[in-house]
Amino acid sequence: MKPMKPIILTLIGKDKPGLVESLAQKVYSLGGNWLSSNFSYMAGHFAGFVEVDIPEDNHQILIDYLHKHPHLTIHSVSADVDANQKSDIVEIDIMGNDKPGIVQELTSTLSRFNINIVKFESSCQSAPNWGSLLFKAHAIVAIPEGFHLDELSDALENIANDLVVDVDLR
Incomplete structure (x- = not known):
């Protein structure tokens, strides 16, 4: 089993049906797990972010796939959580x-x-x-x-x- 590592994606662009479904399919096809998300519709645009746990080898594949999407601007960061902070x-x-x-x-x-x-x-x-x-x-x-x-x-x-x-x- 490949080591999994969370990645957070920020997405913004002109709204159209199927954007979230397309992302969910790609995450699943790359062996990933959808952890959490928050999406909104504002003035004809789609904006949101999603955290997925995906094999680290597939991070760039997912990012490249999303950058090819004609309607979205993408930003990604690795998810690092400070477990010691109470x-x-x-x-x-x-x-x-x-x-x-x-x-x-x-x-x-x-x-x-x-x-x-x-x-x-x-x-x-x-x-x-x-x-x-x-x-x-x-x-x-x-x-x-x-x-x-x-x-x-x-x-x-x-x-x-x-x-x-x-x-x-x-």
């Missing part, structure tokens, strides 16, 4: 009137506490009762072991008076 996973939900700078203020606060963002999703939605756009964000972050969540909650709530912040330890 952290708790925390979910943060933020909601409030949209205004410029919310994401910058949020990420600046997390950075100040040396907190790593594991996943981040945000959107603006019409909020007729509020008279403006409603900003919503959901973040999953890694909190260093021994960190006090109260400090983070206080700092996030101080970002703006009109934001509702919910921090939950998982």
Whole structure:
């Protein structure tokens, strides 16, 4: 059996049916295993990333195959995980009137506490009762072991008076 090694692929391009299926078929045909992925459709484009465990000898074959795809821009990196780093996973939900700078203020606060963002999703939605756009964000972050969540909650709530912040330890 060939030694397996994870690879992470970032994909972006004009959307068309069958892109993910084509990638899944190629990964399978090269003896790989699909570990995790996140894909989105935005303004007519497909964007996402996928982590696959595939024989190291087949990494370049997969990358070359994807570079030949006329609709995609590809970036790849080897997946290296620091197994010694200990952290708790925390979910943060933020909601409030949209205004410029919310994401910058949020990420600046997390950075100040040396907190790593594991996943981040945000959107603006019409909020007729509020008279403006409603900003919503959901973040999953890694909190260093021994960190006090109260400090983070206080700092996030101080970002703006009109934001509702919910921090939950998982």
